[in-house]
Amino acid sequence: MAEKADVIRNLDQEIEGFNENSKTQPADLRMKKLEYYTALRNGIDVMPLNAPQIDALARCDNLLFMADRVFTAHVNKSETQPDYTSLCFWFADDVYREERMNKLWERLNSENEGYREELLQKTPKEIYESAYEISMKNELVMLFEESNISARRIDALLTLEYPLDALYREWLDSDASFLDMLLDSSENLIEKQDAYLQRQDYITHGETPSEDITLWNAMYDGDEMRYSGEDNEADEDLEQ
Structure with missing residues (x-):
């Protein structure tokens, strides 16, 4: 079982590595990241952690990558002073959650x-x-x-x-079966196609009605039962 000291040692090593390898980055960005990493390191050192969380943090081979991901997910670009305490908790939770x-x-x-x-x-x-x-x-x-x-x-x-x-x-x-989902999906498609035929969009698109569309029109053209309430009201307004 890992100790919190193992996590702090790993963080110190990664922060030191970042400090050495980031000298070509813009100074402001570099200092902000170092401030964040240091706050994270100090926060992890004092915050209460369960043994499984400590183990996950100790096993994580890229702690600063996870730290950056947490920062991106929880901090708005407009924030000038992030809440480092909350970020520490999110960081520990994110590392543990990903491992699990x-x-x-x-x-x-x-x-x-x-x-x-x-x-x-x-x-x-x-x-x-x-x-x-x-x-x-x-x-x-x-x-x-x-x-x-x-x-x-x-x-x-x-x-x-x-x-x-x-x-x-x-x-x-479960009460909801796959067949129920397929049925709902099928009903949605049928309703969309029925609405398409009601509007006669195929004419607008310059399409030649197929035999089946011609049959559909012969069966249902003018059938008020197929119109929704709003469509019926609109038709009544036109007739008046």
């Missing part, structure tokens, strides 16, 4: 690879029957690859022996 997120993604990916290896031992029919599970587990892995969930939620998932399978089972048990 990487571990979660590795666990999810490893579990998914293991599942694929198991499938290779099965018959083509069994693989075909597992197509939905294959697809959804791939989607879940990609979802968490770019996820911004909190460190606490990441840690909760990591307590599960098989987090990917647990996520998949939870999805199967």
Whole structure:
């Protein structure tokens, strides 16, 4: 288990390296960065940290890169005096969260690879029957690859022996199914196409109506049931 002194030593080494290698940078920018790094170093030295946070900070091989990322994310360019205390807490949290997120993604990916290896031992029919599970587990892995969930939620998932399978089972048990989402998407497309046909935009675009559009017009042209309330009111105004 690392000690906070290990983190401070690593920060001191990186700050010293920056000081030596940044002499060609504009003086103002260089001094502002040194001020920030020093404040960060001193803040980490006195702030309360849990043992897992200290371990993550000690293992981080580019602390100043993480510090710059935190600064960019939380400080507006117009700010003349950043809140270094808050930045220290964000810095410690960000370093810890990234390490845990990487571990979660590795666990999810490893579990998914293991599942694929198991499938290779099965018959083509069994693989075909597992197509939905294959697809959804791939989607879940990609979802968490770019996820911004909190460190606490990441840690909760990591307590599960098989987090990917647990996520998949939870999805199967949820009220909102993938079919419901597909249905909603299909309904949205149908509504947009119906509105397009109502407005007869294909005429505006100089398109020759297809056989299906001609049939649609024969069936529904003038059908007031297909218009929204606002469209009906507009039509009534025109008739008056």
